Amino acid sequence: MADAFTFRALSIPYACLSLLLLVLALVVMLRRGNRATRAALVSIALLSLPWSAGMALGMCAIEADTVVFLARMYSGAVAFVGPALLFLFMALSGLLARQRWLLYATTLVALVCCLGTWFSDLIVIGAWQTPWGIWVARVGPAYLLLLAVIILPVVFGAILAERSMREQPSRAARLLIPWVAASVVLGGTDVAVHFGYGVYPFSVVPILAGLGFVLWHIQTRDFLQARGNGLDWPAAWELSLFVVMVPLVAIATWTASPRGLGGGPLLAVLLLVPLYGFMQTVLIIARRYLTQETPMGLEDEAMMALEEFAELVKEPEDEAEVGRLLAELLAEYGGLERAELYLLDEGGAWKRAMPGVPREVPVSSALTGWLRQQRQAVLERELFLRRLGRMRDHLVELFGELDADVLMPLVERGVMVAVVVGRTADSILGMDEHGLRLLREASRRAARALVYLSLFREAMERIELARELEVAAASRVTHEPGEQRNLYDLCEVIGYHHTNRQVGGHWWSSYELEDSRVVLVVGEVRGQGVPAALVSASVAGACETVLQVRGNAIEAVELLTLLDDAVRTVGAAQPYAMSCVVAVFDGRGVVLANAGYDAPLVCRRPAEGGREDQIVSLEAEGRPLGSPYAVAPVFHPQEIELAGNDIVLFYSGGFADLRCPEGEPYREQRLPQFLRRQARSSGGRVCRALIDDVSNHCVGPETVDEVRLSEDLTVVAVRLGSGRARRRRRSSAGGGDIVEPSAGAARLADAAPATQTTQALVAATISSATLPQQ
Structure with a gap:
């Protein structure tokens, strides 16, 4: 196998690109943040890794057959990069729940292209050597279909994302989407090389630039909504399981093969199942007891503001005051530009607690009961990622009617007393974990304040009734x-x-x-x-x-x-x-x-x-x-x-x-x-x-x-x-x-x-x- 390759300096850019893709996948997996954004970036990195590594090995290959084999393997995987990029754009723009049918359709087309690449000669038909002495795969006309599966979803997703940002655009987000889209589109410059024209696939240059921009944006612009929270330790432990298991299984296979114990694969499988089950048990316990989120995880300034809010709402005048104080707290420290308090009516409707601007939203009892059982923030971005069944359509409609990104039910003593309806300041990034934790803690205190108001009014009504009865009798x-x-x-x-x-x-x-x-x-x-x-x-x-x-x-x-x-x-x-x-x-x-x-x-x-x-x-x-x-x-x-x-x-x-x-x-x-x-x-x-x-x-x-x-x-x-x-x-x-x-x-x-x-x-x-x- 080593005799089939020889080192060439022209493979270094693609080797660096492979390393950066691996770094991107590891960084995204180990950082806390939005699950949809993380899943999209990890998918893009891992699906692009076979292509970059295959291109680097192909440039070092000595024979054309090796290049053809590698090209067919990575072309099948790279067909899914288009749906993964579309997934990223839809997750950033908040269109994942509404336009998920588009993601399904592009994934199905990508699957057809992948199978066609692996089991036919319609896309990769051979290899040719460029004037610079490197072997490059030669493709047929069906290769244009593969490019369309990659490029068209990206262009369409960028258009949808740009339209969704017109109301409240973020400058960083507006720069990110055109830059990534331009990098992917410029990546199609190697088409000429694969058709037998040119000397080198220079698409690696814009792709490296785009990948570097994404890594810089993750570290400096909170692309994953991970500000102030560091690593996602459960994900790190999950990754460590595979790091520990790979050498153990390899050692077991190597020691068992000379002794004729089934060549080692059977023993490897037998060791893999109990070992993975044991490590998963340890992981569940660690997640349960070592990553409990408490108010102490908040920053000092936000914690002081939360304590001040709790003091102010101990004896509020009315629900409007609670809603106003809650909106001010979340606007300054929670990343919400608009937070409104909706009270639950006896008839099932939600009424906005804002004097002078009344609004009533009819909500079904089934949806209200489902929210009461959640007792945590419900994000519009995650509607598609959760198993909601028929409830998903009702939630999407409710989010659209309220023009909201997040709903937080206020539950006290098993009773849902109100709902916080929020709109994030950044329509692209949404709320981070820091803001969600603050929203949860502030909502608990607001729920207690609303229950206090209800009990206080009931007591005052009883006192007033007793006085009225005394006056009426006298x-x-x-x-x-x-x-x-x-x-x-x-x-x-x-x-x-x-x-x-x-x-x-x-x-x-x-x-x-x-x-x-x-x-x-x-x-x-x-x-x-x-x-x-x-x-x-x-x-x-x-x-x-x-x-x-x-x-x-x-x-x-x-x-x-x-x-x-x-x-x-x-x-x-x-x-x-x-x-x-x-x-x-x-x-x-x-x-x-x-x-x-x-x-x-x-x-x-x-x-x-x-x-x-x-x-x-x-x-x-x-x-x-x-x-x-x-x-x-x-x-x-x-x-x-x-x-x-x-x-x-x-x-x-x-x-x-x-x-x-x-x-x-x-x-x-x-x-x-x-x-x-x-x-x-x-x-x-x-x-x-x-x-x-x-x-x-x-x-x-x-x-x-x-x-x-x-x-x-x-x-x-x-x-x-x-x-x-x-x-x-x-x-x-x-x-x-x-x-x-x-x-x-x-x-x-x-x-x-x-x-x-x-x-x-x-x-x-x-x-x-x-x-x-x-």
Whole structure:
């Protein structure tokens, strides 16, 4: 065998290339990094090694038959270099999961070319000696197909990678791909030599340059995402197994051959199996106990930032704060330019925890359950490398919809509470092991913070519920949710209160004076909960005191002025605002005094000859009670004549915010239609029917008992002529129009203010109201 070769200096470049390819394979195998990138580079190096070594030996060959044999062997292996290079480009550009069919197709074509090279004379047909005295394989026309299998996948993969980098290109990555592609393309210059033209295959020069660039990029630009982590010790131990086993098997074979023990091969196989199994057992134990990743593997600066993050999220204000702090940490130390926190909804959707920029992504329960079981980062680059089955397509779609490179489930106490969605700063290299470890540790602390928020809110809700129950039990004037009906000689007053809480700031009261007039007061304190309930209860008590003291002498403006004093007294420490309306019904109509409350509506049957019911708005000016002004507000009364069976409707401000899912407002569209229908009804269920109509408009065909409206609603309807006894009204024929304030109204406007005795009683009534400190 040694007589078939002789040393020639022209083989040195290819021998150096073989050595560099071997170094590249060893460096990539021993360094930590992305598995897809490492697998592609190792495949390229090992598949190119037979070609470079075969070219070096062929230049040293003495006979042409030796060159033909070597050319056929390395040409079959080099056919797979094209798919391996395509694999590298797709791994770098993140297209491996989406375009894997292209990799399958090129690999199949390469297999056909490999078999054709080994078992036919279509590609390598002989050898010829160049003018420089070296033997080179002569190829046939089918050799062009082999070149196409190598070059076309590389060109196509470079185009795909360049397009994927247009959004966020990395300068180093943009230089790497054209350089490697140019080196491979220039490697085709030896085609002329193989067809019998030229003196030397100079393709080794650009290939050496490209290989040197790759090795330099691995060491300086973190091509394998191995920054700060050193060697991949499990891979080093794996390689050491073969280094130890090869001499052992060789020694066993050499010692067994002279003794006739099957020539040694059988003994070698018998030794290989148990030896390899024993070493693999040692390797598994070493991987399990000697390479445990802990937070101490982080750099000192990143570790300090992680500890600071843990302190900041111990008692966060809300989920948005946790997401913001997590995004800042990962952007500075984890290599993520965008990190968003998505919370899990009860319905299965993911909701972004970012105020002002809401987003909801529907995710199947199967996919959410799969992520919960992972408890580790899921990388888009590795979707194709893992055994995912049908789950792969759903994950690829989810990554595309979220425009993400990594998903990190946040699991605490076996419950998945949120997901971190990240986009890497370098779209080519992605996250390194350092960033993944930081993401994992930060996600654990973020999950604990979210669980703390959930438990804290649950505790606060229970405390608030207990306080509301105490206030509701102590405040007898607070109306219970539901319908309440008061029947007087003059009219019938029906009220309905719908709330989502035990207590609130809505209240209303009606009183019958000795002269048979009916006083109706409807108020609404801005806000909800215990403070609003205490204010409304105190003001309602003051209202009852005023009516008991003043009796028949009370007027609407006087009562509203006294209630303003009551609100200011209760809110001395912290101002409160209450919208309120006072209506005094007598035999002729109603006198209104309004303080920022929504204008009541009057629905009356048509006059003689009319067809449609009339809806009249009772507009009245006035600032809310307790408004922060130095000058006491002035309220102007309004007197309106009413006819028999007219309905006067008072409704709270929450009706203005009610809308259907399509955005159609209720008050402007549906409320007039409802009142026209109720004008001809008996009026026994006016308020309840209105709330049900609101529910039907905003939620669906369910009734109010079956849904929870977002707003607290109060509606009070007064129907004249339906009381215990009908009174003869002194209204003009036809009536029903809004009239200007009469002399009586002017008299009310000029009425004397409440006496000092009444004011003192009001102050005494509300002095016992103690509001909780905010």
